[in-house]
Amino acid sequence: MTDSDKYRIKQLSIFSENRPNRLGAVANVLKEGGINILGFSIAEGAGYGVIRVLVDRPEVARDLLTKEGFVVKFTEVLAIQMEDRPGGLFDLTDHMKEVNIEYGYGYRNPPYAVLIVRVEDIEKGIENLLKGGLRLLDNTTFH
Amino acid sequence: MVYWNPRIEDMPVSELKEMQLKQLKMLVYKLYTFSPFYRQKMMDKGVTPEDIRTLADVTKLPFMTKKDLRDGYPDKLFLASPREVVRYHASSGTTGKPTIVGYTQNDIQNWSESVARGLVSAGISTDDVLQVSYTYGLFSGGLGLHYAAEKVGAAVVPASTGNTERQIDLIRDMGVTAIAATPSYLLHLGEVAEKMGVSIKNDTKLRLGILGAEPWSQRMRERMEEWLGIRAIDIYGASELSGPLWCECSEQKGIHVWSDIALVEVIDPVTEEPVAPGEKGELVITMLQKEALPIIRYRLGDITTLHEEVCSCGRTHPRIGRIQGRVDDMIIIRGINVFPSQVEHCLMTNPEVGNEFQIVVDRKGALDTILVRAELRPEAFGDRVFELDAIKERVTHKLRGSLNVGVTVELVEPGSLPRSEGKAKRVVDKRVF
Numbered sequence: 345m346t347d348s349d350k351y352r353i354k355q356l357s358i359f360s361e362n363r364p365n366r367l368g369a370v371a372n373v374l375k376e377g378g379i380n381i382l383g384f385s386i387a388e389g390a391g392y393g394v395i396r397v398l399v400d401r402p403e404v405a406r407d408l409l410t411k412e413g414f415v416v417k418f419t420e421v422l423a424i425q426m427e428d429r430p431g432g433l434f435d436l437t438d439h440m441k442e443v444n445i446e447y448g449y450g451y452r453n454p455p456y457a458v459l460i461v462r463v464e465d466i467e468k469g470i471e472n473l474l475k476g477g478l479r480l481l482d483n484t485t486f487h
Numbered sequence: 488m489v490y491w492n493p494r495i496e497d498m499p500v501s502e503l504k505e506m507q508l509k510q511l512k513m514l515v516y517k518l519y520t521f522s523p524f525y526r527q528k529m530m531d532k533g534v535t536p537e538d539i540r541t542l543a544d545v546t547k548l549p550f551m552t553k554k555d556l557r558d559g560y561p562d563k564l565f566l567a568s569p570r571e572v573v574r575y576h577a578s579s580g581t582t583g584k585p586t587i588v589g590y591t592q593n594d595i596q597n598w599s600e601s602v603a604r605g606l607v608s609a610g611i612s613t614d615d616v617l618q619v620s621y622t623y624g625l626f627s628g629g630l631g632l633h634y635a636a637e638k639v640g641a642a643v644v645p646a647s648t649g650n651t652e653r654q655i656d657l658i659r660d661m662g663v664t665a666i667a668a669t670p671s672y673l674l675h676l677g678e679v680a681e682k683m684g685v686s687i688k689n690d691t692k693l694r695l696g697i698l699g700a701e702p703w704s705q706r707m708r709e710r711m712e713e714w715l716g717i718r719a720i721d722i723y724g725a726s727e728l729s730g731p732l733w734c735e736c737s738e739q740k741g742i743h744v745w746s747d748i749a750l751v752e753v754i755d756p757v758t759e760e761p762v763a764p765g766e767k768g769e770l771v772i773t774m775l776q777k778e779a780l781p782i783i784r785y786r787l788g789d790i791t792t793l794h795e796e797v798c799s800c801g802r803t804h805p806r807i808g809r810i811q812g813r814v815d816d817m818i819i820i821r822g823i824n825v826f827p828s829q830v831e832h833c834l835m836t837n838p839e840v841g842n843e844f845q846i847v848v849d850r851k852g853a854l855d856t857i858l859v860r861a862e863l864r865p866e867a868f869g870d871r872v873f874e875l876d877a878i879k880e881r882v883t884h885k886l887r888g889s890l891n892v893g894v895t896v897e898l899v900e901p902g903s904l905p906r907s908e909g910k911a912k913r914v915v916d917k918r919v920f
Binding site for chain 1: 863865868869870871872875876879897898899900901902903
């Protein structure tokens with residue numbers, strides 16, 4: 345494990361067809377398993393969606409969801425710490441011009457805020473973001 | 488190339504057709520003159536023997552369906568006297584009363600002759616040991632293959648069905664080179680053999696499967712050929728026609744239907760008109776020589792294609808393609824016939840979706856809509872929405888090209904479509920007519 349590997353965070357990506365309360369079904373499995381959700385987003389496709397979740401115990405969550413018939417994949421994402429004030433996001437973007445972001449979502453975690461991103465090339469992404477002086481959260485923060 | 492009956496099998500097409508026309512005229516004359524049932528049917532359609540002047544005039548004759556045979560139970564349609572009948576078989580009767588088929592001495596001879604030509608064309612000779620793993624009894628499969636194989640001079644192992652472990656012992660110990668069975672039974676046999684520690688491919692001399700009596704796909708053929716190390720030959724027939732009758736030659740390019748035995752048509756099941764050459768439609772067979780139970784324009788309900796060009800094996804007789812489904816399963820969308828089997832076949836070529844699917848037909852305003860719901864394979868999922876959209880787009884594009892009708896595709900979660908034992912319920916038709 346190289347030093348930068350600690351910044352790779354395991355996100356659960358769950359395929360969800362367009363049926364009532366699929367989100368509720370996912371949430372229920374996580375609840376029953378005592379899994380805590382740390383970050384969360386839904387992406388909308390053509391008649392289906394991808395539910396993306398950061399949880400405290402990703403392996404357990406994956407096994408539970410798979411057992412219930414869900415299609416689950418691990419995706420490696422990065423978590424960038426932001427300052428929780430006006431201009432917090434702008435400060436980051438100024439240092440992220442070199443990084444190709446596929447998608448992202450954010451949440452507040454006082455006293456700071458977090459931006460989760462999937463980047464095209466994670467190795468290069470980590471390198472560039474660190475070079476830009478940004479603070480990446482390591483995976484022990486989550487798991 | 489070895490032939491069982493080269494004079495007939497290689498006969499120039501024009502001579503075959505001339506022969507067929509003579510046979511057809513004679514058949515119609517005989518039925519009109521001697522059978523109250525067929526005469527009544529022809530009178531209802533306003534046709535007399537004089538109207539049959541060319542082969543195309545066959546379309547003037549009335550159709551026969553399973554219902555005619557059922558209504559004629561057990562032997563009201565027989566033309567031969569009980570003294571002339573030498574055997575009876577019966578259809579299984581899964582959809583109603585069984586139908587009884589009688590055979591004269593000539594019927595048995597012609598039936599064996601037909602299958603013998605097929606077996607030789609597929610590569611069976613006196614050197615072969617053929618295990619007949621079709622049921623012997625009222626079902627025509629067992630005895631049909633048995634008589635033909637003996638005629639050819641192959642050694643027959645009349646294993647019938649059941650006791651699969653003994654069947655595997657026989658294959659190995661008797662040096663069986665060919666097996667006649669349903670494709671699903673051969674699959675089962677292969678699996679049991681593996682459990683016994685026997686590799687059909689490496690531990691036996693089996694090299695040929697004569698497989699039929701139920702629909703199967705090209706993909707299943709490829710799988711069996713690879714796994715069992717055999718060449719898998721498609722055979723077709725129906726008890727009403729005699730039993731198993733015709734099979735593919737070793738070229739595996741369709742089933743040769745012998746012109747002196749039968750006149751084959753493929754029609755649009757709705758308009759009842761012949762389809763264009765090579766187009767899908769319902770198989771209709773007129774048996775030209777059957778004596779005990781004559782069959783004219785019998786609608787099999789099986790969907791296939793007709794190919795009249797001479798086969799690369801040299802045989803001049805027309806061929807039918809693999810059975811692609813049943814007429815009962817057909818859906819008509821904006822005037823275009825769509826078969827669930829087409830959808831299945833098309834989905835199989837997309838590795839990102841599974842084999843389970845559902846077709847939902849609906850009507851928006853005056854327009855029929857067709858929605859195909861396919862299950863995403865877990866391996867094909869990888870977090871990115873644009874990848875999912877691309878899979879959906881590819882599947883849609885292929886289905887549109889194959890069905891010739893606008894299709895919407897929905898990717899659903901694996902395991903979410905309804906499963907059923909046996910005949911799967913693939914089509915949900917929400918239209919109100």
